[in-house]
Amino acid sequence: MLGKSVGYRGLSLGLLMLCATCAHNVAQDASTGNDGKVKGAKGLNFENGEAKASGIVTYPGGDRVDWKLIEIPDKQKGTLDIKLQWTPPRPGLQLAFDVFDEWNTPIVTSKKTSKKRSKGRTKTAKLDGAKGKYFVRVYAVGRGDAGKYKLTVEFKETVAGPLFDPLKLEIPEPPKLAAVPEPEVPCDEFQFDPKNPACRNVCPKTGAPAGWPPCKDVCPTPPDINIPSCQATMPCPNPPDRRVRSCKKSQWPKCDLKSPDPQNPNCDDAKADPVTTRVLKNEVQGSDTIITIGAGSNSGIAKGWRATVLRGDTDQPLSGGEVTIIRIDKAATVGKVRLTTDQIKANDRVKFSPP
Secondary structure, eight states, rough: OOOOOOHHHHHHHHHHHHHTTSSTTTTTTTTTGGSSSSGEEEEEOOOTTTTEEEEEEEEETOOOOEEEEEEEOOTTOOOEEHHHHEESTTTOEEEEEEEEEOOEEEEOOOOOSSSSSSOOOEEEEEEEEEEEEEEEEEOOTTTTTTEEEEEEEEEEEEOOOOOOOGGGGGOOOOOOOOOOOOOOOOTTTSSOOTTSSGTOOOOOOOOOTTTGGOOOOOOOSSSOSSSHHHHHHHOOSSOTTSSSSTGGGGGGOOOTTTSSTTTOGTTTEEEEEEEEEEEEEEEETTTTEEEEEEEOOGGTTOOEEEEESTTTTTSSSEEEEEEEEEEEEEEEEEEEEEOOOHHHSSEEEEEEEOO
């Protein structure tokens, strides 16, 4: 409660402005007095049906709540008008009040403020059929709110009746105001803080911890070839890498069949070129004709290759000219056919095909 002197009033407003600019991490009841709890509520004295009270509440200053007690005269019943006016240290700061009956049942509850804060400095409430005792909780609404207030209460009697004695009951404390949560700090992807809850689903351009889940499918700058998302978007490196989608088959050299490279896509299912050469010698052995062909391992001929006698100077196989390979030497291959020596002389060209 403030005094009436101008100097003291000026000092109180100065302290109020100081508290309103303090850090927002102060507990709401860090510096509260006895009237910060319902048991310490200060009674209001009626004169000609009117009672007044004033004071200061400040969330940043740790004195968020003031409790006031209204006692309707014994055996009287009527209308109770309550009016709260306040002066904030800067525009837009909000105060409010709640009213509880003598059993701590909420009678009047101020609405929660929206993001668009009201510019008003007055709140009112009207209770019909008021009787007995009422507790008024005056409080600063948000974490940064504060103000000097004046509470005016008017009582107009309408009906008198017996009052219930609340002193015979054990009444629990009313619910404590929930602390206003601190505002969320937005995620800054250029000064990334993985401990900030707002960064939980953000993949920054730099500074993400290893294995950061939101970056699972995001390619960093510069790209990392070991990350699947980079393999799908990055340009083909030099030398080419078959994991990178943009690398074309033509960017690899021709497959070396003597030493195939599994990383070279040109070696996938690569086959050697066919080899066509002539019969060097032939001789009859039983029902077969043994022929010596002028190409061997030096020409790439290897186990699994097939050979067939060609018709004349064409590339067409001669009927019955399939060659069974017996032995492969460096410069020649020995095989047997079911052809006559005359047929071999007339058709002396053989084509080897890779497997």
